[in-house]
Amino acid sequence: MEIKLDPRTKIYMIFVVSAIVLMSATTPFLWGLRILTTMVPIALLIAEKRYASALRFFALYISALILTFYFLSSESTGLIRALLTGYCGIIAQFLPAFITAWYVIHSTKIDEFMAAMQKMHVPDGITISLAVVMRFFPTIKEEYGSIRDAMKMRGISLAGGNAAKMVEYRMIPLLFSCVNIGDELSAAAITRGLGGEVKRTSVVELKLHVFDWILILLFSIATVIFVLNKYILL
Template identity: 30%
Template sequence: MTVTIEKKKQFIRFDPRTKIILLVLSMIVATTTPSLLYECVLILLIAGFGSVCGKVRYSLIGSAVFMALYLSTVFYLENSTGTMHTMFTAWLSLVFKVYPGGMLAGIAVSTTRVNEFLSAMNKAHISRKIIIPLAVMLRYIPTIREDWRYIKDAMRLRDVSPSIIGLFTHPGMTVECLYSPLLMAASKAADELAIASVTRGIENPKPRTCLIQIRFRIQDVLIILCFLAVPVASLCC
């Protein structure tokens, strides 16, 4: 039943290796483009990729936040001078270099299943010393997110707010009731995931099998070419 729901949510399935290639290309574009307009195009491509993968709400929110940052940056830089102008420009340059990769990484992690990732990495002949930590990380992030939701729901019954305002108004209670249980749950989840991975044979040296065919398709080639067009355009123009 779970597999059926995931197939309905994800409109087009991409190879996990394609997502890694797109992540590398987005990092290159974010660090080498001479203008923020190219990053705007990159964000639109990432939003389109996320929408096709089934993350429509996530893509819309990510694009809206980036556009708000972009417009506020343009407005502030045109109406400011001095030391604050330099500090704000340096901080925003770091944000704009990290934001596309973070947005795309969130889409890749949430739409990639562990068995697909392991099969794709084995086909790419990647070392197990790299595959195993990444596979555990893919399962670790959703587990911590789920524990965080449970902790927030439980603490709301005690009138402990998980917001930033609650952290400033009642810092001791917030740390004790929210962040301390989260750290304990994170440590416990890491141990359980490591044991479960070993039990399921993640260290088995034989080639893995997967019910889903892991291979490059026409949609993988097209999306890579679309992302590759951004750095090429920035070099030519």
């Protein structure tokens, strides 16, 4: 079942998940609430038929949680254990916000995002910057894939023992591509009149539907419960 969410709902999800992530979970109940909020964007990825991405995020998040709890409950000590505990803890702490942002970027069209920001009366400077960022990372991913394929055709890979050349021949072109892509996206935004003084019109008609209100209500309740249990109901 395909679920079409309003971009404003998605932006609200990012803020809520990021806020919950920044507030550390100190009890099993708070951990459970955080896990439930993380499962929502993963379920939305499944609804978008991005099964591979949803499975990777789910496996990575659950593995990080299990390893974090295991290392924290273990009585063994050592440098490696401390490093693994910190690494898994960082993944378990910040991955929910990354999953939500990844879902929003890959499921939101730029024209829908621009219309949503305009409805929320966000300044054009912020809107244009965010729109460029949303297109920047997917474009960089495509550019890296092209560079990787070109290097494979030339026989430059880790398997060939040319690790130094692989880094040199991939990272340097990618850095130049980042600069060029940023300039091109900024020029494209200005060409479309995003920086003009006249109010921009849009063919996209946004409206909050029932599922949008349900998600907004659920995330609002989750935030209130999290704050109450952590800071008030001590």
